[in-house]
Amino acid sequence: MAQLKTTETAISVADFINSYVDNEQKKADCFRLIELMTAWSGFEPKMWGPTIIGFGSYHYTYTSGHEGDAPLIGFSPRKASFSLYIYSPSEAQKHLLDSLGKFKMGKACIYVKKLSDINISTAEKICSATIAYLNEHHECACRA
Numbered sequence: 001m002a003q004l005k006t007t008e009t010a011i012s013v014a015d016f017i018n019s020y021v022d023n024e025q026k027k028a029d030c031f032r033l034i035e036l037m038t039a040w041s042g043f044e045p046k047m048w049g050p051t052i053i054g055f056g057s058y059h060y061t062y063t064s065g066h067e068g069d070a071p072l073i074g075f076s077p078r079k080a081s082f083s084l085y086i087y088s089p090s091e092a093q094k095h096l097l098d099s100l101g102k103f104k105m106g107k108a109c110i111y112v113k114k115l116s117d118i119n120i121s122t123a124e125k126i127c128s129a130t131i132a133y134l135n136e137h138h139e140c141a142c143r144a
Contacts, residue, residue, distance in 0.1 A: 030077050
């Protein structure tokens, strides 16, 4: 079986941001997202793989037998935009996207250029709903 690339690491989140992010506004947005996601999830930030900042974890198993661990919620400060890993595609969450603000939807994430483009209150609701969804459907650190 292939080795998973996105696993929790011991790399310092602050060191990663300070060395990887070259835009001061994006850097400030990173540290603000860390404050928000720590409060919303109840977990401290950890690096997952080389560029994802995650909060908490859950264990997944696919019907194919592939399994692993992933952060409950998280983000990555990509060059073009932030990748926000905060959404589980459930019917209950789809209506929240209407009030999120300016974003693009990917297969597994929401892309935003800057934090001021989105409604933080709506982002919090999406994160809370995602954590609840993962708690219901997976082995989850949020149960502790």
